[in-house]
Amino acid sequence: MNRLAVELPGLSLKNPIMPASGCFGFGREYAKFYDLSVLGAIMIKATTLEARFGNPTPRVAETPSGMLNAIGLQNPGVDVVLTEELPWLAQYDVPIIANVAGSTVEEYVEVARRISKAPNVHALELNISCPNVKKGGIAFGTVPEIAAELTRAVKEVSDVPVYVKLSPNVTNIVAMAKAVEQAGADGLTMINTLLGMRIDVKTAKPILANRTGGLSGPAIKPIAIRMIYEVSQAVSIPIIGMGGIESAEDVIEFFYAGASAVAIGTANFIDPYVCPNIIRDLPNVLDELRIDHISQCTGRGWNNGQTVYCGT
Amino acid sequence: MKENMTIIANRQIAKDIYELTLAGSLVQRMRTPGQFVHMKVANSGPLLRRPLSLCDINQEANECTIIYRAEGAGTMLLSQKLPGDTVDVLGPLGNGFSVSALSSGQRALLVGGGIGVPPLYELAKQLVNKGVFVTIVLGFQTKDVVFYEERFASFGETYVATVDGSYGMKGFVTDVIHHHRLSFHVLYACGPKPMLRALANEFPHQDVYLSLEERMGCGVGACFACVCRVPHSETAYKKVCSDGPVFRAGEVVL
Numbered sequence: 001m002n003r004l005a006v007e008l009p010g011l012s013l014k015n016p017i018m019p020a021s022g023c024f025g026f027g028r029e030y031a032k033f034y035d036l037s038v039l040g041a042i043m044i045k046a047t048t049l050e051a052r053f054g055n056p057t058p059r060v061a062e063t064p065s066g067m068l069n070a071i072g073l074q075n076p077g078v079d080v081v082l083t084e085e086l087p088w089l090a091q092y093d094v095p096i097i098a099n100v101a102g103s104t105v106e107e108y109v110e111v112a113r114r115i116s117k118a119p120n121v122h123a124l125e126l127n128i129s130c131p132n133v134k135k136g137g138i139a140f141g142t143v144p145e146i147a148a149e150l151t152r153a154v155k156e157v158s159d160v161p162v163y164v165k166l167s168p169n170v171t172n173i174v175a176m177a178k179a180v181e182q183a184g185a186d187g188l189t190m191i192n193t194l195l196g197m198r199i200d201v202k203t204a205k206p207i208l209a210n211r212t213g214g215l216s217g218p219a220i221k222p223i224a225i226r227m228i229y230e231v232s233q234a235v236s237i238p239i240i241g242m243g244g245i246e247s248a249e250d251v252i253e254f255f256y257a258g259a260s261a262v263a264i265g266t267a268n269f270i271d272p273y274v275c276p277n278i279i280r281d282l283p284n285v286l287d288e289l290r291i292d293h294i295s296q297c298t299g300r301g302w303n304n305g306q307t308v309y310c311g312t
Numbered sequence: 313m314k315e316n317m318t319i320i321a322n323r324q325i326a327k328d329i330y331e332l333t334l335a336g337s338l339v340q341r342m343r344t345p346g347q348f349v350h351m352k353v354a355n356s357g358p359l360l361r362r363p364l365s366l367c368d369i370n371q372e373a374n375e376c377t378i379i380y381r382a383e384g385a386g387t388m389l390l391s392q393k394l395p396g397d398t399v400d401v402l403g404p405l406g407n408g409f410s411v412s413a414l415s416s417g418q419r420a421l422l423v424g425g426g427i428g429v430p431p432l433y434e435l436a437k438q439l440v441n442k443g444v445f446v447t448i449v450l451g452f453q454t455k456d457v458v459f460y461e462e463r464f465a466s467f468g469e470t471y472v473a474t475v476d477g478s479y480g481m482k483g484f485v486t487d488v489i490h491h492h493r494l495s496f497h498v499l500y501a502c503g504p505k506p507m508l509r510a511l512a513n514e515f516p517h518q519d520v521y522l523s524l525e526e527r528m529g530c531g532v533g534a535c536f537a538c539v540c541r542v543p544h545s546e547t548a549y550k551k552v553c554s555d556g557p558v559f560r561a562g563e564v565v566l
Binding site for chain 1: 313314352358359360361385402526527528529530531532533534535536537538539540541546547549554
């Protein structure tokens with residue numbers, strides 16, 4: 001028995017560990033460190049219809065136990081992703097979750113239609129929560145009706161299941177989750193970064209050229225845990241959890257909160273080997289906890305040990 | 313590519329400037345001057361790694377030297393580390409200076425500004441080893457932060473300028489180059505962007521290599537934090553960490 005195997009809509013994962021979108025490019029850089037086939041899946045960098053340069057630099061700033069980024073969805077556009085990046089990734093035995101972004105419903109729909117046809121794209125992650133672009137992204141992520149409308153439109157054209165990436169920058173994340181679930185989302189990924197800012201003490205100017213950026217890293221882990229805990233009890237679609245995960249113990253905590261798989265973001269920057277290390281460590285942590293299978297952890301934080309979502 | 317390297321020495325050599333010597337097997341991978349390491353100073357404290365350029369590579373002793381300015385939380389913490397302590401080092405990373413751009417008997421001009429001076433040391437060493445003549449111009453803010461003048465002088469004629477005139481010639485590195493009418497086949501520079509821009513504008517028709525500095529996230533090309541623009545394009549880019557940090561003048565927008 002593979003104790004780490006997880007079945008989710010569109011995704012047969014050999015383990016529940018995947019690098020998070022925007023923290024792993026299209027895999028080429030980390031392929032120099034290890035065989036990408038060890039990963040459960042890869043969430044590739046957000047893709048828009050046309051190439052985008054993104055924001056001016058500085059694009060990152062450090063914070064206590066975290067970092068702010070304002071990259072601005074830099075990517076080569078869907079055509080290049082389809083002709084160069086995805087075929088290159090096909091050499092690895094790993095399902096791809098394509099992160100889809102845009103400024104209009106039409107752009108999201110067009111990117112989703114095209115990228116969902118790639119043979120190694122097994123699911124889409126609808127990026128309605130990027131805080132770093134002026135148009136689109138966050139707007140779609142803060143109003144339940146608009147998020148639902150976008151989800152419906154993308155579901156209609158996508159050849160693969162659609163996961164919606166929720167923003168924590170809302171008053172009521174449960175309402176957002178329910179809205180996209182009702183609109184047909186196959187799953188949720190959460191949380192994206194929290195909007196934040198730093199100001200240079202010497203110059204009195206914002207450190208990021210974009211002024212504000214998205215906070216990630218261990219600093220946001222408790223927020224992610226709380227939100228997944230609330231949302232997982234209110235919806236019946238699976239959640240891929242993310243937000244400050246650094247270790248196998250963190251993974252278990254996310255599962256206990258209600259996640260069925262997890263993504264690793266900022267930690268890749270600190271240790272390029274963090275994903276394979278967590279995959280290696282997970283069975284030992286399960287042993288210590290006397291748990292047979294990782295899926296048995298999902299929702300334990302609120303359901304007294306009964307299995308909630310287990311796609312098998 | 314990643315190792316806990318042992319600190320052999322960590323001593324102050326000028327105001328806020330420290331010279332750190334590390335030992336470990338990663339040194340055997342270090343070849344090219346201008347490459348950098350990405351250093352995690354401690355498990356607690358700052359989250360991200362710090363990119364620090366290699367100053368001296370000694371493969372026989374399995375040691376490398378890094379010079380840094382204790383300025384922010386990470387480098388302040390690093391300055392308190394003692395011999396025998398370890399630091400988590402990822403690297404070597406990036407593409408360094410092209411030593412092969414010159415052959416024996418030709419002349420290189422090495423221009424360093426402030427904390428951009430260190431990578432030029434290994435460069436000077438390798439160039440001199442292959443019979444290239446080197447002239448060195450070092451620019452600093454003020455006398456208190458001048459370092460490595462004598463070390464560089466052992467490789468070739470070395471000039472120092474300070475912005476406030478407290479040491480060497482008063483002014484900028486470009487003033488030194490003009491005043492002494494320094495000529496070269498290839499110019500290599502590392503330092504603040506205005507200095508690099510001035511050098512690129514000064515010698516538009518010559519072979520000029522510039523090492524850039526930018527805030528980094530991952531250091532390996534995945535996070536897109538340290539991109540710079542390519543001339544005449546709205547979307548083309550280079551990453552300082554993995555395409556650079558050394559670029560030919562004109563290759564990227566400064």
